Amino acid sequence: MDLQEATALLAQTPSAFDALLRGLPATWTSRNEGAGTWAPIEIVAHLIHAERTDWMPRAKMILQSGEGEAFAPFERGGHVREMQGKSLEQLLDELARARSANLAELRALNLRRDDLDRRGRHPSLGAVTLSQLLATWVVHDLTHLHQISRVMAHQYRETVGPWSGYLGVLQCAGHSS
Amino acid sequence: MDLQEATALLAQTPSAFDALLRGLPATWTSRNEGAGTWAPIEIVAHLIHAERTDWMPRAKMILQSGEGEAFAPFERGGHVREMQGKSLEQLLDELARARSANLAELRALNLRRDDLDRRGRHPSLGAVTLSQLLATWVVHDLTHLHQISRVMAHQYRETVGPWSGYLGVLQCAGHSS
Numbered sequence: 001m002d003l004q005e006a007t008a009l010l011a012q013t014p015s016a017f018d019a020l021l022r023g024l025p026a027t028w029t030s031r032n033e034g035a036g037t038w039a040p041i042e043i044v045a046h047l048i049h050a051e052r053t054d055w056m057p058r059a060k061m062i063l064q065s066g067e068g069e070a071f072a073p074f075e076r077g078g079h080v081r082e083m084q085g086k087s088l089e090q091l092l093d094e095l096a097r098a099r100s101a102n103l104a105e106l107r108a109l110n111l112r113r114d115d116l117d118r119r120g121r122h123p124s125l126g127a128v129t130l131s132q133l134l135a136t137w138v139v140h141d142l143t144h145l146h147q148i149s150r151v152m153a154h155q156y157r158e159t160v161g162p163w164s165g166y167l168g169v170l171q172c173a174g175h176s177s
Numbered sequence: 178m179d180l181q182e183a184t185a186l187l188a189q190t191p192s193a194f195d196a197l198l199r200g201l202p203a204t205w206t207s208r209n210e211g212a213g214t215w216a217p218i219e220i221v222a223h224l225i226h227a228e229r230t231d232w233m234p235r236a237k238m239i240l241q242s243g244e245g246e247a248f249a250p251f252e253r254g255g256h257v258r259e260m261q262g263k264s265l266e267q268l269l270d271e272l273a274r275a276r277s278a279n280l281a282e283l284r285a286l287n288l289r290r291d292d293l294d295r296r297g298r299h300p301s302l303g304a305v306t307l308s309q310l311l312a313t314w315v316v317h318d319l320t321h322l323h324q325i326s327r328v329m330a331h332q333y334r335e336t337v338g339p340w341s342g343y344l345g346v347l348q349c350a351g352h353s354s
Binding site: 001002004005008009012013015016018019020021022023024025027028122125126128129131132133135136138139140142143145146147149150152153156159160161162163166167168169170171172174175 | 178179181182185186189190192193195196197198199200201202204205299302303305306308309310312313315316317319320322323324326327329330333336337338339340343344345346347348349351352
């Protein structure tokens, strides 16, 4: 993994979510795929929650404690508290701020090539490296961009009529673990 | 289908592609998922090709000829010519310009509610309505945003290590027809 390459993408994804979602009618931002699924606004809140509790806290644990102590498990419902009383626009602003602060903190660590191989302990996956954690940060953004595009497309699954079979995103089952 | 709702999204997706891709290292913008698949730069060129040859030309055919004459088939390889000699940044600029011109042309049609039910003839799908065409324009953007996030994630499919199973986008098979 190339750290510059990974952080270049991490620096841009909050703007991509912003450009896609800000100011759109609620059809696109607040509807989900059915009971128990997330609307785009909830996904943005989840991304903020991960900024606060997952990536940099775990990176620092790897550097400080190695495999000695397992990461705190990630709280999948943490977005509910994160979004209380906030508009989508406020959440998009918060995501941009939180990401920017985390990337500044990451840069300040001045990681060297061999730091990326240092290991920590995931509560269910066991030994993981810092480079795997940072790559997961990137792919987690992309998983949720993939999800948001699917959730939005879902709102027009009937409206497209016979074109439905040509539109890959409408065939996507979600693939969440 | 609500025309305001559809066009609100169509007006924002080019900026979302731009925010996601502009200036990124080639790892993210020029790598694909293997032989015969598209990299993000090719997907952007495909979106431009569709702006020029698909959506508004077909909408005008519906209004002018109804079901009398089938649409010209869409050329899936048309992006190759579209991207010749151009950088990703030039393509992103072109997509924004082409989309903006098409939305201005759409607004100038002053469509009424019952115009949306007017029919045209697709060369393979048969009768389709104007509202189905416009909804497909929207979901086509989302299909390719879904695809781009998957293509980018693919580059880190090994790098994430044991997290792979938790990341939905890495389980996505593409679903293209």
